[in-house]
Amino acid sequence: MGYILATVLAIALGLFLNKYFSKKPQNLKTLVILGSGGHTSEMFKFFNAMPNLMQSHLNNRIYIVAKTDIGPNGSENKACEYEDTMGNDDFDVCRIPRSREVGESWASSFLSTIIAFLYCFGLVLRLRPHLVYAYEYLIYL
Numbered sequence: 001m002g003y004i005l006a007t008v009l010a011i012a013l014g015l016f017l018n019k020y021f022s023k024k025p026q027n028l029k030t031l032v033i034l035g036s037g038g039h040t041s042e043m044f045k046f047f048n049a050m051p052n053l054m055q056s057h058l059n060n061r062i063y064i065v066a067k068t069d070i071g072p073n074g075s076e077n078k079a080c081e082y083e084d085t086m087g088n089d090d091f092d093v094c095r096i097p098r099s100r101e102v103g104e105s106w107a108s109s110f111l112s113t114i115i116a117f118l119y120c121f122g123l124v125l126r127l128r129p130h131l132v133y134a135y136e137y138l139i140y141l
Helices: 002-020 038-048 051-056 075-086 106-127
Strands: 029-033 060-066 091-096 131-134 137-140
Touching (some): 029 106, 038 075, 060 075, 075 091, 091 106
Parallel strands (some): 029 060, 029 131, 060 091
16 A cells, blocks of 8 residues: 555656756656565665666665664665665665554554655655656656
């Protein structure tokens, strides 16, 4: 559900913000939306398959992780490890509220999803990314 929400948000914001990016820069500001579990590993497999592109054009990365995805195996830690291996200091990690926690009731998840959506909407407006990579979707704004 979170990936669908992130994808819909990215597409809608891409259409809305496209007028701000009439000239696309060489170094693209890239939002990378990381999930929990195997989704984060899939992202970095994709990145490792194209290291030259990652260093030449996509080296201004901003990772989006859930506030509750913490610990040694958490997405934020994996993003920092990846950037260390790439030798890149030009990255940031933003923590967002999770739209639905595991085991959360559907009734309360409605409110938490609205809160997460509004938070993400404001974050994308503030960051103004050129590219959003959300699991299997690559969106050029």
